[in-house]
Amino acid sequence: MSSSAPCFNASEAASQLGVSIKALRLYEQQGLVTPGRTAAGYRVYGPNEMDRAGEIVALRALGLSLAQVARVLDGDPQSLATALAAHETALNNELQDLVQKLDRIRRVRSDLARGQMPVDGELTRLIDRTGISVEFALPWPWGGEHFEVRDIRPLNYIIGSLGSGKTRLALRLAETLPDAVFLGLDRLQDKGVAALDLLKADATLKSRVDRAVEWLVDEGATESEALTILLVAFEADGPAALVVDMVEQDLDGVTQEALITFLRLRASAGVRPFFLMTRSSAILDLAAIGPDEAIILCPANHSAPVRVAPYPGAPGYEAVATCLATPEVRARIARQPETTAGEATINTPQTHAPRDS
Incomplete structure (x- = not known):
């Protein structure tokens, strides 16, 4: 060299x-x-x-x-040929979308040349919208505060400490977003028989899930019922948005990393948005967050949920990092300073909120 x-x-x-x-x-x-x-x-x-x-x-x-x-x-052309074919299809779809936008602009310009102003809604259709939005009144423990998320990204992480209300936020999102589905931890009951029944009944879905499993195993993931259940939900037709409770449940760390890589690739293709509840740094790697991703933090003090920028110093960043820390680190952070000899310890009654994961 x-x-x-x-x-x-x-x-x-x-x-x-x-x-x-x-x-x-x-x-x-x-x-x-x-x-x-x-x-x-x-x-x-x-x-x-x-x-x-x-x-x-x-x-x-x-x-x-x-x-x-x-x-x-190593010189094998087949994998590259398959990937390039898929990429070509995606580019063709983008091209068709651009052609349609150009046609709309040309029609409006033609009308303007004849002295005709755009009709109601026509200008709105010229805008290249980057995402959908949602707004609603927050459930307990927030007490009806107004909440709005603009420009919803393909990948959205919901994070918060125990009792922060993140499960209730996730449920309300699933209720409010059009055609959204909430995938709770009950997905793991009965060894995922409901998801497996879907695979048996839908050959096309099974083919997509099999391809996804093959890709993930190539990445080092461990095939399991928990992973298959998630993939059935991610690959199924129908829901316009998917909200998943604790996506890392029953997945080892390497499998979690492979799964989020897989979902990032899907996000770049502009698929429906996913909202992933998590407290795993393998799923939510703050150093790897891209433009197609967003973090929603439910603060421990029950102030309104906020979107957090993924860089040190941003409001809420340290709270997110703490939620992602290991249990040992979280315990050390939460530990109160030890009292010195002779100091009085005041015990105050503790109120317990309903359990929230």
Whole structure:
């Protein structure tokens, strides 16, 4: 390697590639890219490693699993051909959408040239809306406060401490959003027999779920009933929005990471919005939040839920980070300072709100 060739440390390489350091480490663990090392043992990415990593990032953006990326880089054309076909279809759909918008603009301009102003609603249809909105009166424990979420993203995380009201917020969202469905923890009852019955009755759905399972297993996920139940809900036709209670339930950490990667790829394709209740840092990785994602925090003091920007220093960020911490860390944060000898301890009655996950 030429001494004048640009080299990057892991942080710089991740920034150049538009991915997280965690993603780069994952590529390395999977044997997809092997960075060099400095004399002190730090990772360093030269031109060859950056080119290789850039190809990996591009293939991931096309929706390939890590195993499929490895096969393409090894010279197998089939996975790449399939991904490119899907990408071509998505681009064609975008093109058709743009053509329709151009047609609407041309019609309005033609009418204006004849002295005819747009009719009611015609200008509204020219706007390229970026998302849907919802508003409603908050349930207990908020006591009817007005709540509104504008520009709902494809991936929305609902987070809060125990007793914060996040379950009630999720239920109200499912009630208010048009054609939305709430997927509660009862999905795991009877080993998910309801979801499995859907698979037996719908061959098309089963095919989609099987493909999703294959992709996730390639990512290192462990196939399980809990995962299959979620995929049935994510892949099923019908609901315009899906609200999921504690999406990480009964999934190991690697499976959670694979699942959220899968959902991010779906989000980039503009599918229906998902609202995911979570307290898992594998699901809600603050360093990996993208433009298609949003965080809704239910504060512990029962002030109104708020959208939190995913960067340190933003209002609510530390509260979100605390919710995502391990139980040991949360306990340490919540622990009251020990009283010194001779200090009086005042015991005050405690009120207990109904249990909320």
